Amino acid sequence: MTMWNLNPLKGFDAREHLDIAFADNEVTNAEKDFLIGLYEKYREGLGRPSEALCAPGQRQGLYSLVHDAYGMIQDNGRLKNLRADLKLLADYCPYCGFGQISDLDHLLQRSRFKLLSIFALNLVPCCGVCNRGKRKKPASNPAKHQLHTYLESVSQFEFLRATATIRSSTGALSVEYSVEQCIGMSDELFSRLKFHLIEFKLQEKYVKQVNIHLNEQIAALRMAYRNGPSELRNFLLATAHAHKENFGANDWRTALFLALAQCEAFWSGGFERALGKAASV
Numbered sequence: 001m002t003m004w005n006l007n008p009l010k011g012f013d014a015r016e017h018l019d020i021a022f023a024d025n026e027v028t029n030a031e032k033d034f035l036i037g038l039y040e041k042y043r044e045g046l047g048r049p050s051e052a053l054c055a056p057g058q059r060q061g062l063y064s065l066v067h068d069a070y071g072m073i074q075d076n077g078r079l080k081n082l083r084a085d086l087k088l089l090a091d092y093c094p095y096c097g098f099g100q101i102s103d104l105d106h107l108l109q110r111s112r113f114k115l116l117s118i119f120a121l122n123l124v125p126c127c128g129v130c131n132r133g134k135r136k137k138p139a140s141n142p143a144k145h146q147l148h149t150y151l152e153s154v155s156q157f158e159f160l161r162a163t164a165t166i167r168s169s170t171g172a173l174s175v176e177y178s179v180e181q182c183i184g185m186s187d188e189l190f191s192r193l194k195f196h197l198i199e200f201k202l203q204e205k206y207v208k209q210v211n212i213h214l215n216e217q218i219a220a221l222r223m224a225y226r227n228g229p230s231e232l233r234n235f236l237l238a239t240a241h242a243h244k245e246n247f248g249a250n251d252w253r254t255a256l257f258l259a260l261a262q263c264e265a266f267w268s269g270g271f272e273r274a275l276g277k278a279a280s281v
């Protein structure tokens, strides 16, 4: 699975990271114990933002020391191995599902949650566009809290949907993504997933990706269509199935091919003209 969820880093030792970062005892052992306790609170609360995770009331120097220690996770820092290990957790950006991994995102923003700056569970490998586009503060409304990539699995639901239509006026393909509320999905999770599409501007980004992705497959589409529209439809379904196995049910590519298989105007011959046009919202 490459979108929404990642498996967390296995067997990391948060205490060891603190010991490496603060080898000169700028941070006392008692303070390290406090940080480990804070990490536990984070884990228990599934990384949802809270005042408690800002941990007010510590000495002022501690916040800046821990905040600045993130510099050691940069490419030549003392914690550079942590950066390399985290980046290996994902093939593509888990926020958009296609971007190349270039950054580590502080899921709870570093400027606000200073003491979580080098906590591995708060660091998500992602693409630069998603990282830069994210808000600088978490939403105060819990219905807009970002989904936790490691701690909140959504794989029991099949919620990402796409609808494909061919505009009769221009023949252009339009694909629209949405989130469906599945049985057993809370209203709050439903809102948060919908907000994820907005926060990371996924509809906008997918317009371009869909076009690139389908144009790469044009030869396969033509070959399938040579044996008739229903063969093209079967090909679209088989591709959706393969994408589901590879990338998960809630990947944008899986949703795309299911949508195309339901778009008769596409598989009955409209695909040639549709792909000659830029896909539009």
Ligand SMILES: [Zn+2]
Binding pocket: 093, 094, 095, 096, 097, 098, 099, 126, 127, 128, 129, 130, 131
């Ligand atoms: Zn991304």
